[in-house]
Amino acid sequence: MSLLSKYYVDSWSGWHLETSPGPQSLVTLFLLITGGLLVASQIWTFLRVLLSLFVLPGKSLRSFGSKGSWALVTGASDGIGKEFALQLARAGFNLLLVSRTEEKLSALADEMSSKNPAVQTKRLAMDFARNDDEDHEKLKALVDELDIAVLVNNVGKSHNMPVPFVLTPEDELTDIVNINCLGTLRVTQLVAPGMVQRKRGLILTMGSFGGLVPTPLLATYSGSKAFLQYWSTALGSELEPYGIQVELVQAHLITSAMSKIRKPTATVPTPRTFVKSVLSKIGRHGGSPGYTFSSSPYWSHGLIAWVLTCVMGVMSKTFLSFNKDMHESIRKRALRKAEREKGKKAE
Numbered sequence: 001m002s003l004l005s006k007y008y009v010d011s012w013s014g015w016h017l018e019t020s021p022g023p024q025s026l027v028t029l030f031l032l033i034t035g036g037l038l039v040a041s042q043i044w045t046f047l048r049v050l051l052s053l054f055v056l057p058g059k060s061l062r063s064f065g066s067k068g069s070w071a072l073v074t075g076a077s078d079g080i081g082k083e084f085a086l087q088l089a090r091a092g093f094n095l096l097l098v099s100r101t102e103e104k105l106s107a108l109a110d111e112m113s114s115k116n117p118a119v120q121t122k123r124l125a126m127d128f129a130r131n132d133d134e135d136h137e138k139l140k141a142l143v144d145e146l147d148i149a150v151l152v153n154n155v156g157k158s159h160n161m162p163v164p165f166v167l168t169p170e171d172e173l174t175d176i177v178n179i180n181c182l183g184t185l186r187v188t189q190l191v192a193p194g195m196v197q198r199k200r201g202l203i204l205t206m207g208s209f210g211g212l213v214p215t216p217l218l219a220t221y222s223g224s225k226a227f228l229q230y231w232s233t234a235l236g237s238e239l240e241p242y243g244i245q246v247e248l249v250q251a252h253l254i255t256s257a258m259s260k261i262r263k264p265t266a267t268v269p270t271p272r273t274f275v276k277s278v279l280s281k282i283g284r285h286g287g288s289p290g291y292t293f294s295s296s297p298y299w300s301h302g303l304i305a306w307v308l309t310c311v312m313g314v315m316s317k318t319f320l321s322f323n324k325d326m327h328e329s330i331r332k333r334a335l336r337k338a339e340r341e342k343g344k345k346a347e
């Protein structure tokens with residue numbers, strides 16, 4: 001009989017202990033209790049993840065605005081941004097659409113009016129890569145005259161293909177920082193003061209697993225999304241007292257021009273399915289219970305986020321090496337494809 005069990009039986013039977021428990025038994029007891037608590041807390045966290053992803057509803061979108069309120073979506077003409085615009089219009093918001101190509105914006109505005117004539121739209125074609133003051137002045141003039149209840153900071157750029165940092169072209173590097181970081185900061189500074197005045201609003205920012213997980217060969221993109229993760233979380237704390245909900249949306253892959261994936265799977269949803277999960281789970285953490293003012297709301301992304309952050313440890317060397325090998329292999333394939341296409345053009 002071990003010292004521990006002797007101590008237990010003796011205590012239970014009320015017998016007087018002849019010997020006090022030794023240091024070894026106390027250590028064992030401490031380890032058992034600590035281990036038990038750790039396992040229980042992981043189980044509890046996982047249950048919260050499941051409830052958040054599959055059962056509990058999010059806040060109603062209408063609670064962020066009133067009749068006639070507007071939503072501003074950046075990068076609205078394609079992919080995830082276009083879906084945000086369409087679904088917010090369906091929820092009754094008027095839309096201020098911002099992205100680079102005027103023809104695509106005007107086609108989207110027409111599509112919205114034909115589907116729902118009550119929805120008003122305004123649009124501004126601007127290129128965030130230029131970080132142009134005049135563009136931001138034009139946007140400010142539009143924003144100042146509207147009750148913007150929802151801001152979706154969606155516009156973003158990644159690398160054309162995985163590339164070692166030292167080989168990254170300078171224009172690609174500055175475009176990523178201008179679009180993903182500066183553009184998002186400047187638009188939010190135009191919109192947030194009005195929300196503070198009205199004491200309501202929702203600010204969603206598209207993050208990425210690239211910001212959750214340090215990603216070799218996508219270092220600048222990964223860093224820009226990690227920047228958004230920290231910035232958005234700090235902003236969430238600053239704006240919470242004014243009744244403004246700030247949320248960084250963590251996403252793995254989604255079918256779009258950026259991901260270059262066309263066929264949806266269980267882990268790669270279409271923009272429509274993905275955006276539906278975001279808008280129906282506002283205020284829920286999904287698979288990221290440890291990340292305040294953040295959410296990973298799409299079910300399979302949420303489960304992956306939970307495994308990565310709570311189980312594996314995204315900063316570990318083993319995980320970094322795995323991630324690097326994967327992106328090196330994608331780069332090799334992308335280079336071979338580029339070579340083939342060059343060959344075809346030369347023929």
Ligand SMILES: NC(=O)c1ccc[n+]([C@@H]2O[C@H](COP(=O)([O-])OP(=O)(O)OC[C@H]3O[C@@H](n4cnc5c(N)ncnc54)[C@H](OP(=O)(O)O)[C@@H]3O)[C@@H](O)[C@H]2O)c1
Nearest residue numbers: 075077078079080099100101127128156253254256258259
């Ligand atoms: N797709 C994914 O797998 C994935 C995963 C995680 C996170 N995300 C994030 O989700 C967001 C949207 O990605 P997406 O896949 O929907 O991208 P996308 O399909 O490439 O669409 C990008 C949108 O942004 C606009 N845009 C691009 N560059 C711009 C610029 N310089 N100035 C103004 N507008 C610009 C595009 O407009 P034009 O067509 O007019 O150029 C388009 O409307 C990004 O922030 C991305 O990082 C995507």
